[in-house]
Amino acid sequence: xxxxxxxxxYQLFNSQSNIxxxxxxxxxxxxxxxxxxxxxxxxxWLNAGSTITFPTSFSSEERVVKLxxxxxxxxxxxxxxxxxxxxxxxxxxxxxxFDVLAYSGEEALVTLERGKVSxxxxxxxGAVLIPGEQAVIKKESGQIEQRKVETxxxxxxxxxxxxxxxxxxxxxxxxxxxxxxxxxxxxxxxIKNIPVNGIIEYESIGEVMQLLEICAPVKCxxxxxxxxxxxxxx
Numbered sequence: 492x493x494x495x496x497x498x499x500x501y502q503l504f505n506s507q508s509n510i511x512x513x514x515x516x517x518x519x520x521x522x523x524x525x526x527x528x529x530x531x532x533x534x535x536w537l538n539a540g541s542t543i544t545f546p547t548s549f550s551s552e553e554r555v556v557k558l559x560x561x562x563x564x565x566x567x568x569x570x571x572x573x574x575x576x577x578x579x580x581x582x583x584x585x586x587x588x589f590d591v592l593a594y595s596g597e598e599a600l601v602t603l604e605r606g607k608v609s610x611x612x613x614x615x616x617g618a619v620l621i622p623g624e625q626a627v628i629k630k631e632s633g634q635i636e637q638r639k640v641e642t643x644x645x646x647x648x649x650x651x652x653x654x655x656x657x658x659x660x661x662x663x664x665x666x667x668x669x670x671x672x673x674x675x676x677x678x679x680x681x682i683k684n685i686p687v688n689g690i691i692e693y694e695s696i697g698e699v700m701q702l703l704e705i706c707a708p709v710k711c712x713x714x715x716x717x718x719x720x721x722x723x724x725x
Contacts, residue, residue, distance in 0.1 A: 518542040519560075521672035524649065529556070533573065536563040536649035539669040540594070561592045563649050566606075580612040580628055589620075590646045597665065599628040602645040610635070653691040660685040660707055664722070671696055673718040682709055682724050696720075 519525050519537045526536045530548050537543055541560025549555075554573040566573045568586025575582040577593040580601075587606020593599045601610055603620040610626060611617040614633035618626050625645070627636040644654040653670060655663050661683040664675040670691070677683055685707045691699060700711040700720065708725045 513547045514544055515547050516542060516544045521669050526649070529554075531569060531571075531573075532567040534565040538562065538648055539672070558591060558593060560594050561590070561648070563590045563646055564588065579633065580610050582608050582610045584608045590642075592645075596630075598630050600645065601626040601628075602640060602642050604642045604646065651692060655687045655689050655691075657686040657688060659683065660687055660703075660709075663687045663703075667691070667699065671699070673720060675720045675722065677722050679724040682707060682722070 517525070517527065517537060519539055519541050521539050524536065524538045526534065528534055529545060531554055533554075535543065538561035541558070541562060543556055543558050543562060545556040549571065551571065554569070554571055555576060556574070557576045559578065562575075564575065565588045566584055566586050570585070573584050573586075575591055577591065577599065578595065579593070579599060582589070582591065582601060584606060587608055588604040589606070589608055590600070590602040590604070592601075601608065601620065602625045603622055605622055607619065607621060609617065609619045612628060612633040612635065616633055616635050618635045618637055620626055620637065623639055623642060625638055625640040625642075627638065628634075629636070641656070644656055647654045653666055661677060664677060668675050673696070687703075687706045689702055689706060691702075694702070696713060700713060703709060703711055703722070704725075709722050710725045712721045712723075713719070714721075
């Protein structure tokens with residue numbers, strides 16, 4: 492009986508360990524986004540070209556997800572801490588709503604709508620955000636800059652809108668590339684920092700090109716076969 496009991500106990504422990512180790516990964520292609528619930532009931536909106544990985548069931552000690560790209564989290568309040576890990580920084584919360592932008596090679600942003608979050612970069616810099624605040628994590632240094640923002644501008648993507656408010660032309664083009672799943676090439680350095688204001692919702696590629704030409708002294712040319720827009724100074 493004793494050997495059987497030990498063997499059964501080992502199998503049960505091993506089975507539970509495998510459950511804890513079981514991970515699920517969700518990836519959204521370009522030109523799309525999705526929403527879903529995590530195992531604890533927290534809600535996630537995942538933006539285009541993003542990937543999130545999480546266990547099929549959270550442990551009793553922590554709730555951890557890993558993110559590449561952009562996601563909006565509405566975290567279910569619980570005594571078990573909730574963490575978002577990215578390539579260059581980690582975020583810790585209990586119950587809150589916030590947006591994380593962490594695409595590879597781009598300046599990272601954390602925007603807080605509700606609750607309270609703390610974050611720490613891999614270089615050891617930290618910050619605590621309150622509602623209406625945003626943390627900008629610098630690409631090169633890992634330094635954190637905190638500022639007050641209108642949060643609706645940064646989370647509108649989950650409701651199928653892109654809002655630009657004095658955003659650089661180069662940054663706008665990066666977002667449009669993911670939004671429409673195409674390549675945008677800016678020919679002239681001089682136009683990359685031109686500020687752009689506007690809202691993109693259900694516009695076609697052609698209508699977006701017209702808007703860009705209104706917002707800046709540029710000429711847009713679209714190659715349909717290559718799905719590429721070339722932008723030159725006018």
